[in-house]
Amino acid sequence: MRGSSNANSAGIWPYIFVLPTFLVMGLITFYPIFFNVWMSFTNFQLANIRLENPPEFIGLANYIGILNNDIAVVKIADFSFWKHLFFNIWWAVSSVFTTLIAGILIAIVLNVEGLWFKKAYRVMFILPMVIPNLVVNTVWRNMFDPTSGAINLALMAIGSVFGLPREMFEINWLGSIEHPIGLLFPWQPMPVTYYAMLISNFWRGWPWVTVIATGALQSIPKELYEAASIDGATGPQKLWSITLPLLRPAMVPAAILSYNWTFNLLDIAYFLTGGQPFHETELLVSILFRLVNEQRLYGVAASFAVIVFIVSTIMFLLTNRITRATESYDS
Amino acid sequence: MNKLKLKNQLSAQLLLIIITITVMFPIVYIFGLSINPDGRRPSELVIFPAQPTLANYAQVLDRPTANPVSFSQLLSNSLMLSTGSAAMSLLIGVFAAYAFSRFKFVGRSFLMSAVLGLTLLPSVAGLLPLFILLNRIRTNAAVVGVAMLVLAILAIVIFGMFLLSRIRNREAGGWTFVFGLGGLLIGALLLYGGIINFAKGTEEEFILRNSLYGVGITMISGGLPFTIWYLKGYLDTIPKELEEAARIDGASFNQTFFLVVLPLAVPVLAIRFFLSFMGDWTEFYISWQFLTDPKDYTLAMTLWNIVGQYAANISWNIFAAYSVVVALPIAVVYAIFQKQIVGGLTLGGVKG
Known part of the structure; x- marks a missing residue:
C-alpha cells in the first residue's frame, strides 16, 4: 500500500528527474550508437566524413571480413580475429590468476598476528595501485628497454654477483620474436612481450587484491581460529578450512571485476607493447583503436566496435554466471 | 597470546x-x-x-615538449576537461539515479537495462561515432561564444536562485553550498570561455570535434551510464522510511530529494567525482583522436608524445620528471581516500 501511494503521489516528478539525463544521453549516447551500427554496414572511410559524400551500403561485408581474418578488409598485417580473441582471453585469465593468488597470499601473511612493521608494509604496498595506468605502462615500457632499461640493468647487476655475463640479460622484452615456453599453447605460443605484460600488470594488480582480501580477512571472527586450535588444527589446516572458504565470497566478485577490467585493458596493449611483435599482443580494444586512429577504416572499425561490445557482454554474462554458480554452491 | x-x-x-x-x-x-x-x-x-x-622538473614546467604549448596550458586543459566532465556527468546522472532507485514509471526497466548494457561498452568503442558526428558540427567562434554566454547566464541564474531560495528558507546546509557554488563555478567557466570565443570573432572556424568541448562531450557520454548505475546502487541502500518521514512532515518531493537524500549521498558523490576525474585526467584515446591543435593538448597526450613519437629526441630524465608530475596529484588523493575508493570500485561494476 505504502509503496504504491508513494509512487502515485510522486506523479510526474520521476519523469522530470529522468528527462534531462535521457535527453542528454539520447543525443550523445544512444543516437551515436545507432549511427555506429549504421556505419558498420557501410564502407565508411576518411573521404566519407563530409556529409555530401555518403558511404555505400555493403551489408555484412565488414563483419564477414573481420570474422574471416580477411586482411583485404581489415588492412592490419597479421590480423587474425580468433587469434586476437584467444590471446585476449588468455591474457585476462592468466593475469587475474597471478594477481589473485599473490594478492591473497600476501594479505594472509600481512594479517598474521604479531608481525613487525605491518602498517609500514601496508602503506607501501598500496603505492602501485594509486599510480595512473597510463603512467605505469609508459614507465614499464621505459624500464623494459633492451639496452638501457632498468630491468635488464638490474638483472645484469644481480647476474654479475654470480659471475654471469652481461650479454645473458640483454633481453628484448618488447620486440623479441621468440616464444620462450612453446609447450603452453603449441598452436599459439606466447611471445616474450606477453610475459612483460604479465609482469607489469602483476606489479600493479596484486596490491588491489591484497586490499580487498585484507578487508575480508579482518571480518573473519577470531573465535573460529581459537575453536579450531582447541580442536588441534594445525596452521595449514586452519588456512585451508577457515580462511580460504571465508575469503571466497569477497574474492569471487573481485576476480570477476578484475577479469572484465583486464580484458579491455587498452593501456597495456597500446602504451606498453604497442601490439608487438607482429600484432601478437594486441587486445581487441587496441585493434579497434588502431582501426580508427591509424587505418582510418571507419566502417570496419564500427563493425569491430559492435563485435567488441558483443564479446564484452558475453564475457560479463559468463563471469556473472560463474559467480552465481559458486554462490549456490556456497549455500 | x-x-x-x-x-x-x-x-x-x-x-x-x-x-x-x-x-x-x-x-x-x-x-x-x-x-x-x-x-x-x-x-x-x-x-x-x-x-x-631539480632542473628536469624546471624544464618540464617550462616547456615539456617541442610543441608550442606551455605546461600551464596543458595543465589547464587537463583540469578543465576532467573537472568539467566529471561534474557534468554527476550533475546530470544523480537525478536519473534517484528516479531509478525510488520510482516505478513507464519504461523504467527498459531504460535501466539500457544503462546497464552501456556500462559494458568499452569506452574506446564509443569514440568513433562521436568523432564523425561532432566533426559535422561546424560554426565560427563568435557563435560558440554567444551559445556559451547563454548557457553561462542560465547556469548562473538557476544555481543563484537555488542558493538564494535555500538561504532565504534557512535550508542551506554545507552541501547545498557545494552544489550551488559548484554550479556557479561551471557558470563562471562558461562565461569566461564565452567571452574568449566571442572575442575571436566570426573569422575563426570552430569544429566541435576539434575542441576540448567535443572531447568533454564524448567523455560525458562514456561516463554517464556508469555514474548512474553507481549512484543508483548507493541510493538503493538509503532507507525509504527517511523520505516518508520527511513527506509526513510536509516536505515536497523536491525538498526530500535535496534536503534528505542528497546530503546522505555526498560521500559517494565525492568518490564518484574523484573516480571520473581520475579517469578523465589520464584519458588519452579520445583526445588523441579528436584534437589537432597543440594548444588543446592534454597532459596525458603529452606523456605519449614524450615516450612514443619523439622518444628519441627527449631524454629519459625529462620523461621521468614528467611522469612524476602527471601521476602525483592522482596518487596523493587516491592514497588518502584509498579505503573509500576501493569500496566504491567494488560497488561500481565494470568499466575499462
Missing part, C-alpha cells in the same frame, strides 16, 4: 622485504631518474644520482 615464533617472524620479514623491493623498485627508479642531471641512456643501473637536481 598467539606469539609469533622468531624463526617464522624472520622468514616472513625476509619475504616482505623482497616484495617491498619489487614494489618500490620502479617508483624509486623513476624518481631517481627524474632528479638525475644526466639525460643520456644509462649503461649501469643508477638508483640515486650522485648530484641530484
Whole structure:
C-alpha cells in the first residue's frame, strides 16, 4: 500500500528527474550508437566524413571480413580475429590468476598476528595501485628497454654477483620474436612481450587484491581460529578450512571485476607493447583503436566496435554466471 | 597470546622485504631518474644520482615538449576537461539515479537495462561515432561564444536562485553550498570561455570535434551510464522510511530529494567525482583522436608524445620528471581516500 501511494503521489516528478539525463544521453549516447551500427554496414572511410559524400551500403561485408581474418578488409598485417580473441582471453585469465593468488597470499601473511612493521608494509604496498595506468605502462615500457632499461640493468647487476655475463640479460622484452615456453599453447605460443605484460600488470594488480582480501580477512571472527586450535588444527589446516572458504565470497566478485577490467585493458596493449611483435599482443580494444586512429577504416572499425561490445557482454554474462554458480554452491 | 615464533617472524620479514623491493623498485627508479642531471641512456643501473637536481622538473614546467604549448596550458586543459566532465556527468546522472532507485514509471526497466548494457561498452568503442558526428558540427567562434554566454547566464541564474531560495528558507546546509557554488563555478567557466570565443570573432572556424568541448562531450557520454548505475546502487541502500518521514512532515518531493537524500549521498558523490576525474585526467584515446591543435593538448597526450613519437629526441630524465608530475596529484588523493575508493570500485561494476 505504502509503496504504491508513494509512487502515485510522486506523479510526474520521476519523469522530470529522468528527462534531462535521457535527453542528454539520447543525443550523445544512444543516437551515436545507432549511427555506429549504421556505419558498420557501410564502407565508411576518411573521404566519407563530409556529409555530401555518403558511404555505400555493403551489408555484412565488414563483419564477414573481420570474422574471416580477411586482411583485404581489415588492412592490419597479421590480423587474425580468433587469434586476437584467444590471446585476449588468455591474457585476462592468466593475469587475474597471478594477481589473485599473490594478492591473497600476501594479505594472509600481512594479517598474521604479531608481525613487525605491518602498517609500514601496508602503506607501501598500496603505492602501485594509486599510480595512473597510463603512467605505469609508459614507465614499464621505459624500464623494459633492451639496452638501457632498468630491468635488464638490474638483472645484469644481480647476474654479475654470480659471475654471469652481461650479454645473458640483454633481453628484448618488447620486440623479441621468440616464444620462450612453446609447450603452453603449441598452436599459439606466447611471445616474450606477453610475459612483460604479465609482469607489469602483476606489479600493479596484486596490491588491489591484497586490499580487498585484507578487508575480508579482518571480518573473519577470531573465535573460529581459537575453536579450531582447541580442536588441534594445525596452521595449514586452519588456512585451508577457515580462511580460504571465508575469503571466497569477497574474492569471487573481485576476480570477476578484475577479469572484465583486464580484458579491455587498452593501456597495456597500446602504451606498453604497442601490439608487438607482429600484432601478437594486441587486445581487441587496441585493434579497434588502431582501426580508427591509424587505418582510418571507419566502417570496419564500427563493425569491430559492435563485435567488441558483443564479446564484452558475453564475457560479463559468463563471469556473472560463474559467480552465481559458486554462490549456490556456497549455500 | 598467539606469539609469533622468531624463526617464522624472520622468514616472513625476509619475504616482505623482497616484495617491498619489487614494489618500490620502479617508483624509486623513476624518481631517481627524474632528479638525475644526466639525460643520456644509462649503461649501469643508477638508483640515486650522485648530484641530484631539480632542473628536469624546471624544464618540464617550462616547456615539456617541442610543441608550442606551455605546461600551464596543458595543465589547464587537463583540469578543465576532467573537472568539467566529471561534474557534468554527476550533475546530470544523480537525478536519473534517484528516479531509478525510488520510482516505478513507464519504461523504467527498459531504460535501466539500457544503462546497464552501456556500462559494458568499452569506452574506446564509443569514440568513433562521436568523432564523425561532432566533426559535422561546424560554426565560427563568435557563435560558440554567444551559445556559451547563454548557457553561462542560465547556469548562473538557476544555481543563484537555488542558493538564494535555500538561504532565504534557512535550508542551506554545507552541501547545498557545494552544489550551488559548484554550479556557479561551471557558470563562471562558461562565461569566461564565452567571452574568449566571442572575442575571436566570426573569422575563426570552430569544429566541435576539434575542441576540448567535443572531447568533454564524448567523455560525458562514456561516463554517464556508469555514474548512474553507481549512484543508483548507493541510493538503493538509503532507507525509504527517511523520505516518508520527511513527506509526513510536509516536505515536497523536491525538498526530500535535496534536503534528505542528497546530503546522505555526498560521500559517494565525492568518490564518484574523484573516480571520473581520475579517469578523465589520464584519458588519452579520445583526445588523441579528436584534437589537432597543440594548444588543446592534454597532459596525458603529452606523456605519449614524450615516450612514443619523439622518444628519441627527449631524454629519459625529462620523461621521468614528467611522469612524476602527471601521476602525483592522482596518487596523493587516491592514497588518502584509498579505503573509500576501493569500496566504491567494488560497488561500481565494470568499466575499462
